[in-house]
Amino acid sequence: MLDQSTGGYTTADGRKIGDVVMEMRGITLRFGGVEAIKDISFDVREGEIRAIIGPNGAGKSSMLNVISGFYHPQEGEVLYKGSKRPPMKPYQVARQGIARTFQNIALFEGMSVLDNVMTGRLNHMKTGFFAQGLWWGKAEAEETKNRAKAEEIIDFLEIQAIRKTPVGRLPYGLKKRVELARALAAEPQILLLDEPMAGMNVEEKEDMSRFILDVNDEFGTTIVLIEHDMGVVMDLSDRVVVMDYGKKIGDGTPDEVRNNQEVIDAYLGVSHD
Amino acid sequence: MGGLDLADIQPSPDAPQSVPALLRRNASQFGSSPAYREKEFGIWQSWTWAETADEIEALALGMLVLGLNRGDHVAVIGRNRPALYWSMVAVEMAGGVPVPLYQDAVSEEMAYVLDHCGARFVVAGDQEQVDKVIDAQENGPGIEHTIYLDPRGLRKYDHARLSSFADVQAKGRAATELKAELATREGELTYDSTCVMLYTSGTTGKPKGVVLSNRNIIEASKSSSEFDHLRRDDEVLAYLPMAWVGDFIFSIGQAYWTGFCVNCPESADTMMTDLREIGPTYFFAPPRVFENLLTSVMIRMEDAGRFKKKLFDRAMARAKEIGPKILDGKPVTGAEKLAYAFDRAMVIGPLKNTLGMSRVRVGYTAGEAIGPEIFDFYRALGINLKQLYGQTEASVFITQQPDSEVRPDTVGVPSPGVELKIGDNGEVFYRSPGTFVEYFKNPESTADTKDPEGWVATGDAGFIEEDTGHLRILDRAKDVGKTAAGGLFAPKYVENKLKFYPDILEAVVFGNEREFCTAFINIDLTAVGNWAERNNIAYASYQELAGHPDVLASLQGHVEAVNRSIAEDPMLAHCQIARFLVLHKELDADDGELTRTRKVRRRIIEEKFGDLIEALYDGSTEKYTETEVTYEDGRKGKISATLEIRDAATVGVETAQMAAE
Numbered sequence: 001m002l003d004q005s006t007g008g009y010t011t012a013d014g015r016k017i018g019d020v021v022m023e024m025r026g027i028t029l030r031f032g033g034v035e036a037i038k039d040i041s042f043d044v045r046e047g048e049i050r051a052i053i054g055p056n057g058a059g060k061s062s063m064l065n066v067i068s069g070f071y072h073p074q075e076g077e078v079l080y081k082g083s084k085r086p087p088m089k090p091y092q093v094a095r096q097g098i099a100r101t102f103q104n105i106a107l108f109e110g111m112s113v114l115d116n117v118m119t120g121r122l123n124h125m126k127t128g129f130f131a132q133g134l135w136w137g138k139a140e141a142e143e144t145k146n147r148a149k150a151e152e153i154i155d156f157l158e159i160q161a162i163r164k165t166p167v168g169r170l171p172y173g174l175k176k177r178v179e180l181a182r183a184l185a186a187e188p189q190i191l192l193l194d195e196p197m198a199g200m201n202v203e204e205k206e207d208m209s210r211f212i213l214d215v216n217d218e219f220g221t222t223i224v225l226i227e228h229d230m231g232v233v234m235d236l237s238d239r240v241v242v243m244d245y246g247k248k249i250g251d252g253t254p255d256e257v258r259n260n261q262e263v264i265d266a267y268l269g270v271s272h273d
Numbered sequence: 274m275g276g277l278d279l280a281d282i283q284p285s286p287d288a289p290q291s292v293p294a295l296l297r298r299n300a301s302q303f304g305s306s307p308a309y310r311e312k313e314f315g316i317w318q319s320w321t322w323a324e325t326a327d328e329i330e331a332l333a334l335g336m337l338v339l340g341l342n343r344g345d346h347v348a349v350i351g352r353n354r355p356a357l358y359w360s361m362v363a364v365e366m367a368g369g370v371p372v373p374l375y376q377d378a379v380s381e382e383m384a385y386v387l388d389h390c391g392a393r394f395v396v397a398g399d400q401e402q403v404d405k406v407i408d409a410q411e412n413g414p415g416i417e418h419t420i421y422l423d424p425r426g427l428r429k430y431d432h433a434r435l436s437s438f439a440d441v442q443a444k445g446r447a448a449t450e451l452k453a454e455l456a457t458r459e460g461e462l463t464y465d466s467t468c469v470m471l472y473t474s475g476t477t478g479k480p481k482g483v484v485l486s487n488r489n490i491i492e493a494s495k496s497s498s499e500f501d502h503l504r505r506d507d508e509v510l511a512y513l514p515m516a517w518v519g520d521f522i523f524s525i526g527q528a529y530w531t532g533f534c535v536n537c538p539e540s541a542d543t544m545m546t547d548l549r550e551i552g553p554t555y556f557f558a559p560p561r562v563f564e565n566l567l568t569s570v571m572i573r574m575e576d577a578g579r580f581k582k583k584l585f586d587r588a589m590a591r592a593k594e595i596g597p598k599i600l601d602g603k604p605v606t607g608a609e610k611l612a613y614a615f616d617r618a619m620v621i622g623p624l625k626n627t628l629g630m631s632r633v634r635v636g637y638t639a640g641e642a643i644g645p646e647i648f649d650f651y652r653a654l655g656i657n658l659k660q661l662y663g664q665t666e667a668s669v670f671i672t673q674q675p676d677s678e679v680r681p682d683t684v685g686v687p688s689p690g691v692e693l694k695i696g697d698n699g700e701v702f703y704r705s706p707g708t709f710v711e712y713f714k715n716p717e718s719t720a721d722t723k724d725p726e727g728w729v730a731t732g733d734a735g736f737i738e739e740d741t742g743h744l745r746i747l748d749r750a751k752d753v754g755k756t757a758a759g760g761l762f763a764p765k766y767v768e769n770k771l772k773f774y775p776d777i778l779e780a781v782v783f784g785n786e787r788e789f790c791t792a793f794i795n796i797d798l799t800a801v802g803n804w805a806e807r808n809n810i811a812y813a814s815y816q817e818l819a820g821h822p823d824v825l826a827s828l829q830g831h832v833e834a835v836n837r838s839i840a841e842d843p844m845l846a847h848c849q850i851a852r853f854l855v856l857h858k859e860l861d862a863d864d865g866e867l868t869r870t871r872k873v874r875r876r877i878i879e880e881k882f883g884d885l886i887e888a889l890y891d892g893s894t895e896k897y898t899e900t901e902v903t904y905e906d907g908r909k910g911k912i913s914a915t916l917e918i919r920d921a922a923t924v925g926v927e928t929a930q931m932a933a934e
Contacts, residue, residue: 161546
């Protein structure tokens with residue numbers, strides 16, 4: 001077991017993982033009579049890649065929506081950087097440095113890749129609507145700065161060739177990458193990825209894994225991801241939370257989780273007699 | 274040709290005698306003109322010659338700090354980027370030998386080359402290349418230090434033997450005490466010191482390291498720049514592999530000699546966009562690139578509206594007449610001029626702009642035969658597309674087409690300073706100031722290729738046209754034979770002519786030591802199938818379509834047209850095809866009939882289809898045959914067919930008498 005008491009640990013490949021940056025305490029989320037999440041607690045440390053896995057309907061996306069502030073749990077609390085987070089709107093959460101991608105791509109189809117990435121810079125724009133419209137005064141300098149950041153991310157994710165292409169014309173795998181680019185443009189401290197590899201072929205999955213690792217490595221971004229593909233999760237993440245029917249059934253390094261009997265049962269099925 | 278030994282040509286004493294010396298000259302004479310541009314973060318960043326000299330010097334000093342000795346080999350691997358070009362010049366400046374490698378080489382190939390040249394240092398573009406170098410090191414002699422350009426993904430690597438490009442430059446800038454040492458080494462460079470070592474891609478056997486001296490590079494660059502009147506305000510786009518000799522000559526040799534600007538694309542995928550943005554004035558591309566561009570234009574025109582399509586077709590038909598005449602400076606009537614001006618405004622200008630070729634003054638293609646219709650298309654647009662013939666061992670240039678003497682079927686006249694001779698077996702030999710010094714650590718191969726007088730065998734057979742002095746390449750020398758009557762037999766020459774028809778996929782011509790020539794033809798299923806669909810011809814299989822009388826009739830037309838074109842050439846007139854058949858199966862690499870790169874394997878085909886060849890020569894009009902085929906899942910089967918053998922009309926040559934009886 002990893003030592004949870006001290007301030008962080010060092011991974012096998014030599015990355016230093018810091019203090020707890022976000023903590024879930026006894027989260028319970030109900031939709032009417034349905035309990036989607038039942039009393040779940042776990043933490044996310046600074047700089048780590050934290051995965052949430054589980055079979056269909058386990059409550060993974062609900063959990064991510066709790067973190068992103070889209071759902072407000074009936075019980076429990078979310079601690080962010082040591083203090084309790086009051087119920088917030090998603091945009092307020094975004095301003096705190098948390099960005100996300102969606103399971104079903106949510107880009108502006110008619111806009112170019114560059115413009116989509118620029119929308120990710122929204123929280124870094126302070127000048128008013130009219131100043132921006134007239135491209136006057138501070139707005140000009142601000143846009144130049146934001147464009148430079150957007151270009152840095154376009155370069156990082158190797159999407160220069162489609163910079164000016166409308167998103168609607170791109171294949172699925174590239175759209176996913178553009179979504180990642182937009183989330184990165186916000187310069188988040190925590191990046192939430194909802195099934196970043198869903199529906200991809202092996203090569204696209206490899207590329208995406210590479211990019212996720214590079215983002216973590218290059219920008220030091222803490223990453224929380226949900227993924228179906230066990231192989232990808234086990235290779236990619238530092239620690240894994242396993243959910244089943246809204247309950248947490250495992251938490252630890254990929255190796256610990258892999259050998260956890262409850263997890264094996266949940267994934268492979270077990271006869272109850 | 275006199276007995277003058279070209280290798281002894283000395284430059285005037287004050288002329289720059291090495292690439293670093295050319296750099297110094299450019300930096301002092303026109304330091305503020307642009308030397309390099311690269312698109313990064315969506316913006317074209319540029320460096321002047323003065324800035325370039327500063328960057329290169331800092332890197333050279335940094336390499337001295339790392340311990341580079343005189344004569345050390347330094348491998349350079351990556352896509353075309355200014356920093357990698359600087360690395361090559363910096364290595365030479367510091368007394369080493371730059372060895373650019375193909376960036377798509379797998380790590381075993383890389384291991385062989387690194388081991389063969391004994392490289393102590395590597396400059397690598399990114400993590401992918403660094404990984405390959407690390408892999409290659411495992412069972413080779415260690416690379417002492419690797420310098421990388423793009424730090425992405427490399428943060429966690431052990432940096433004991435790894436440094437970033439910027440760090441090495443920073444160390445170089447700090448090491449002022451080494452400046453004197455660098456100046457000494459730079460001063461030691463002469464016309465005969467090694468400028469670069471390039472590995473030939475090695476289609477046969479292991480790659481060989483071709484050593485090229487400053488003399489080779491500078492003389493070749495100088496005479497070719499003068500040949501095409503290259504100027505300081507020219508622009509090139511550097512996108513071909515850096516390990517290829519052509520790129521070294523265009524992006525370093527000629528660029529440093531004339532001082533023009535080298536533009537590097539943002540990434541391999543953005544090449545077309547970058548091409549349009551830069552609008553190069555001097556452009557090189559292999560035939561494949563020109564073909565792909567043409568195809569993409571044609572497909573888009575097929576989808577265009579009827580009015581636009583008509584406008585395009587009309588303009589292109591006229592341009593094919595007038596465009597080449599204007600390019601060649603031949604007289605044109607006022608009406609023609611007016612028509613061309615109209616077409617240029619409406620169609621040709623915008624099209625050239627789309628292709629990124631609005632400003633191309635000199636365009637070259639080389640490497641393989643280019644289809645005449647492709648060639649004519651670009652010439653019609655007023656793009657001065659020419660062919661050259663060369664090889665690594667010659668520092669590229671053997672022959673080039675002068676302006677106004679451009680034809681698709683020749684490769685031009687000898688480049689300035691190049692002497693040509695044709696061997697007894699038809700093989701082309703050359704001798705020039707650009708002729709390579711030696712193959713590295715391989716004196717036997719050097720002696721085999723280059724004789725003591727400096728004549729180098731190209732391995733290609735060809736002849737020089739008497740009236741124009743143009744060289745024509747026929748085939749690889751080892752494939753060229755003799756007909757029974759003693760004439761030259763060049764199968765590939767005829768096959769290429771046949772393959773330029775879109776409905777002929779592959780052709781194999783026979784005739785070595787025979788009375789007349791015959792051919793196997795493979796139809797192109799896509800093209801012929803398309804044609805059949807439009808003409809309401811039903812067919813169930815490849816075999817049925819290949820044997821359809823209408824298909825045979827149209828192919829016969831092609832063969833006879835080829836015969837007429839061959840007959841114009843007295844040296845090859847006897848290579849006309851007297852009889853041919855259309856094969857019942859597609860030649861396939863799985864059946865061993867083609868190589869994996871789709872080159873015809875003559876011996877195997879001769880063996881396998883011996884009965885058919887027999888039938889082509891015994892005068893029969895049809896032949897039943899069975900052939901073994903390998904299916905995709907590896908099972909073997911037999912297909913049988915009765916093939917029709919057709920006679921094709923030939924044009925008045927006595928060796929091409931009709932079949933035996």
